Amino acid sequence: MIPYGRQSIDEEDIQAVVEVLRSNWLTTGPKVGEFEARVSELVEAEHAVAFSSGTAALHGVMFALDIGVGDEVIVPAMTFAATANAVVYQRGTPVFADVLGDTLLIDPAAVETLITPRTKAIVAVDYAGQPCEYERMRDIAQRHGVRLIADACHALGAKYRGKMVGSVADMTVFSFHPVKHITTGEGGMVTTGDMAFEKRMRVFRNHGIPCDHLERRAKGSWYYEMVELGYNYRITDIQCALGISQLKKLQGFVNRRREIASIYDKAFEGLSNITPLAVRDEVRHAYHLYVVRIDFQSIGCDRARFFEESVAKGIGVNVHYIPVHLHPFYRRCFGTSPGLCPVAEKVYEQIVTLPIHPGMSNGDVDTVIGVVTEAVE
Ligand SMILES: *Cc1c(COP(=O)(O)O)cnc(C)c1O
DSSP: OBOSOOOOOOHHHHHHHHHHHTSSOSBSSHHHHHHHHHHHHHHTOSEEEEESSHHHHHHHHHHHTTOOTTOEEEEESSSOTHHHHHHHHTTOEEEEEOBOTTTOOBOHHHHHHHOOTTEEEEEEEOGGGOOOOHHHHHHHHHHHTOEEEEEOTTOTTOEETTEETTSSSSEEEEEOOTTSSSOOSSOEEEEESOHHHHHHHHHHTBTTOSSOHHHHHHHTOOOOOOOSOOOBOOOBHHHHHHHHHHHTTHHHHHHHHHHHHHHHHHHHTTOTTEEEOOOOTTEEOOOSOEEEEEOHHHHTOOHHHHHHHHHHTTBOOBOOOOOGGGSHHHHHHHOOOTTSSHHHHHHHTTEEEEOOOTTOOHHHHHHHHHHHHHHHO
């Protein structure tokens, strides 16, 4: 089976983890700050705060923004549920914006129409690894006095007009789940240029306590205060050691993903029933996902059958994503229903994610192309 995504771990990664296991610090030790420093350097952001997952990092962002009851946060309909869930964790209201049909990126015109006096932030998702239209999104956010957040869980290593994703929004969230560009098993990070946000997130990930055990020891004191309701969202040194080691290979990983994408692009160029998502000129796409739109009506096969047959042939196709507002939780608790985001809903019926990860050989890529081509012809 060729999975749609998976980690690439080598001996150096394993050694890095083993070293931490033999050290004094399994968590809240030196590797956490080192990993944060490496990521902030890479994405050219001043600050980085690591979390136990990308979802915890999103929650930290919503806390830093002080989202609460009555606050609205605009999110795209086409994303992983965690993007919207983080708003709800803080008792805020996610407001779903439709996406552009050719890229599945948040539609800036749709966002404009959804802004109200209660809007506090917009979360843009760099869907599949392609940066959103940051310039337009920043302009909208500035004009309305709201914050722009990037859910860049798909886009570590991507660029927008020559700038690294991670430095072009008020806060940017990354995930290190095994299917993402680099992995720590579970893990996440927020990068920001704002020191106040950074401070709030550090407190939030540590139970709402502003100093950690190292600072207390340095002061020679046992005393601490819990000043906010925080969580234990800390990442371990074991995970960060893996992250630091993985990060050295990021450039190669992204290059290989881009290479595979260009092989797919060429192979599907002449086929009328299959259309890869559009890629804008001003971006360097990081290809977390390779998504195509298939005209299932023309090929006389529904997606369920295509999916089943592909999996039976060893191709780990997937669908990213079911529009979030269609999930039972959002229908029940926020009254959302079909028709709210018609573009996302229509394109959802056509999309298929094909396998893409650095461990794939050219032979694997050809196998996928063969199976998909046969199905659409
Ligand atoms: C992976 C992902 C997340 C959540 O990250 P985890 O590390 O799995 O918690 C959030 N948003 C998007 C768009 C993602 O792809």
